[in-house]
Amino acid sequence: MIKFLDLHKINDRFRDEFHHVLNQSLNASNYILGENVSKFEAEFAEYCGAEFCVGTANGLDALTLILNGYISLGKLKKGDKVIVPANTFIATILSVIHAGLEPVLVEPDPETYNLKASEVENHIDKNVRAIIMVHLYGQLADAKNLIELSKTHNLILLEDAAQAHGAVKNLNTQILKAGSIGDAAAFSFYPSKNLGALGDGGAVTTSDKDLYDHLKLLRNYGSREKYKNEVVGVNSRLDDIQAAFLRIKLPLLDQDNKMRRAIAKMYLNQIVNPKLQLPKINNGEGHVFYAFVIEVNNREKLIKHLELNKIEWLIHYPIPPHKQLALKEFSHLNLPITEEIHKRIISLPISPVMPIDEVKGVIKVLNTF
Numbered sequence: 495m496i497k498f499l500d501l502h503k504i505n506d507r508f509r510d511e512f513h514h515v516l517n518q519s520l521n522a523s524n525y526i527l528g529e530n531v532s533k534f535e536a537e538f539a540e541y542c543g544a545e546f547c548v549g550t551a552n553g554l555d556a557l558t559l560i561l562n563g564y565i566s567l568g569k570l571k572k573g574d575k576v577i578v579p580a581n582t583f584i585a586t587i588l589s590v591i592h593a594g595l596e597p598v599l600v601e602p603d604p605e606t607y608n609l610k611a612s613e614v615e616n617h618i619d620k621n622v623r624a625i626i627m628v629h630l631y632g633q634l635a636d637a638k639n640l641i642e643l644s645k646t647h648n649l650i651l652l653e654d655a656a657q658a659h660g661a662v663k664n665l666n667t668q669i670l671k672a673g674s675i676g677d678a679a680a681f682s683f684y685p686s687k688n689l690g691a692l693g694d695g696g697a698v699t700t701s702d703k704d705l706y707d708h709l710k711l712l713r714n715y716g717s718r719e720k721y722k723n724e725v726v727g728v729n730s731r732l733d734d735i736q737a738a739f740l741r742i743k744l745p746l747l748d749q750d751n752k753m754r755r756a757i758a759k760m761y762l763n764q765i766v767n768p769k770l771q772l773p774k775i776n777n778g779e780g781h782v783f784y785a786f787v788i789e790v791n792n793r794e795k796l797i798k799h800l801e802l803n804k805i806e807w808l809i810h811y812p813i814p815p816h817k818q819l820a821l822k823e824f825s826h827l828n829l830p831i832t833e834e835i836h837k838r839i840i841s842l843p844i845s846p847v848m849p850i851d852e853v854k855g856v857i858k859v860l861n862t863f
Contacts, residue, residue, distance in 0.1 A: 496843055496852045498806035501685055503847045505692065508742050512692070515738040527714065528734035534741045535697070538681075541660075541744060542673025544699035546706035549732025550713055553656045553682025554585045554592075556696035557626070559730060560652060560678045561593035563708045564624075566725065569650060570595065574623040579609045580832040582628045584815045586654050589680075590626070598622060599816060599824060601831045605774035607631065607787070611639030618643075624650035629658035629672055631810065632688065632754075632784035633775065637663060637670050644676075653679035656696075657784035659689040660751045664780065673699040683732075683740060688754070688782055689747050691736040750846035754783040757844050757853050761786055764857045770796075771838075785810050789838040796840060796863055803859045808841045 505512070515530070522528065531549050539547035550556040564570040572594040578586050580599035590597040600617050603610040607630045614625060625644055627635035644651035655661070658672040659681065673679045683695035700706055708725075711718060716727030758781070762772055771789035775781055787810060790796045800807050814836045816824035842856055 495804045496806060496855055498808050498841070498843045499686055499845050500847060501690075504690075504845060507746075507847070508739075511742045512739060515742065516735065519735050519738060525734050527731055528737075530734045530737040530741060531732050534732070534737040534744075537741060537744060538673075538697060539699055541747075542679070542699045543671050544674045544679070545701040546699065546703070548698045548700075548706060548709040548713060549737060550696040550698060551730040551732065552694045553654075553680055553684065553696040554589055555713075555728070555730040556680035556682070556698045557586065557589035557652070557654060558592045559709055559712050559728070560680060560698055560700075560705070561589060561595060561624075563678075563705050563712060564650060565593060565595075566708055566712070567704055570623055573621075575619070575621045576624045576626060577609075577614055577617055577622060578626045579607075579628050579630070580816065580827075580829045581607060581811075581814060581835055582630065582654065583656070583811060584818060584820070585656070586626055586628055587815050587821065595624075596621075597824075599827060599829065599832075601829055602630075602835070603636070604831050604835065606633060606635075607835065608633065608635040609640065611636050611643045614640065615643055618647055618649070622647075622649065624652060626652045626654050627676065628654040628656075629661055631773075631787055632657050632661055632782035634658065634661050634663045634670060634672060634675070634780060637675050638665060641675065651676040655679045656682035656684075657687065658782060659687060660747050661782045662780040674701070677702055678705055683736065688751060688784055689740065689743060692739050693733070693736055695732050695736045695740065697732065751782040753846040753848075754844055755779070755781065757848060758783045758786050760850075760853050761842065761844075761857065764854075765860050767861050767863055769863060770860060783844055785841045786844045787839050787841050789835075790840060791838065793838060793840055799863050800859065803855075805856055805859055806843060809839060810841050812836065 535547040655672040661672040678700035683691040716725035
């Protein structure tokens with residue numbers, strides 16, 4: 495069996511170091527907002543090219559806290575509209591709803607699956623106050639043009655970077671990196687992510703000092719000092735032990751992403767079956783390939799072929815958000831590109847620990863489909 499993602503093998507590389515920091519944590523007994531959290535926040539902010547980082551309980555909380563932070567600071571108000579890609583994971587949309595804002599679902603570029611500035615502009619009106627660009631599958635969105643668009647219309651530009659740890663785009667005059675492109679960015683450290691914890695976790699990166707200060711309050715019951723609550727906050731803190739694990743894994747992230755790119759390059763160069771549509775990559779050297787997603791007309795037939803050959807697969811995602819029962823108020827929307835994408839996509843195995851012979855095995859099976 496070729497696994498879709500071998501989390502045991504990914505994390506077993508760090509077993510001794512994990513045990514060491516676990517023992518340290520047990521001895522220190524400082525489990526909440528301890529030294530590992532503050533150190534990881536500093537290290538991850540530097541890695542992303544942002545000034546600040548705030549650890550949170552998960553990626554959904556990270557994005558929701560950003561939106562609530564801007565509401566508290568008076569830069570957004572309840573009922574404002576926020577543009578999001580229609581084909582994103584539902585968490586992006588849930589964050590907007592949880593913050594009391596209105597999501598505006600916009601069709602993606604069918605080639606990159608990400609928001610395109612020209613399409614976003616068609617949906618901007620006086621009630622739209624923010625854009626959330628999702629770097630889906632590990633490829634940066636149309637960042638340069640979305641930055642310009644947000645400045646032109648005085649909009650807050652946010653990043654959902656849950657799948658894009660380390661993703662970059664080289665422009666002629668600058669390098670854009672996930673986590674430092676927009677006004678703020680939300681990350682998830684769910685175990686399957688390129689930088690994954692051994693449980694849930696998330697973070698916000700930003701260079702907005704006012705937002706940073708407010709998020710530190712919001713994530714901790716609105717409290718700077720124990721039992722003194724300044725604002726109505728929540729409980730959403732990155733566990734100290736998860737921060738310790740992430741600190742161990744962070745130095746290897748770029749190398750892991752390089753391995754993912756190498757596997758993706760093999761797929762792109764060696765899968766030659768005309769029945770399969772391979773991903774369109776704007777900047778392959780900056781893509782971090784959280785998922786390698788192909789399209790096919792008869793997905794069920796391909797799934798049977800993969801399973802017959804003992805290859806695991808996944809679909810990111812089988813049901814578009816506006817067709818989910820939880821979001822039935824959006825079910826009337828006409829989103830043909832999004833719906834077609836969700837019918838056709840399937841994700842292939844890819845990870846930094848995937849043996850080359852398994853990569854070749856996947857390629858062989860796909861070419862015989």
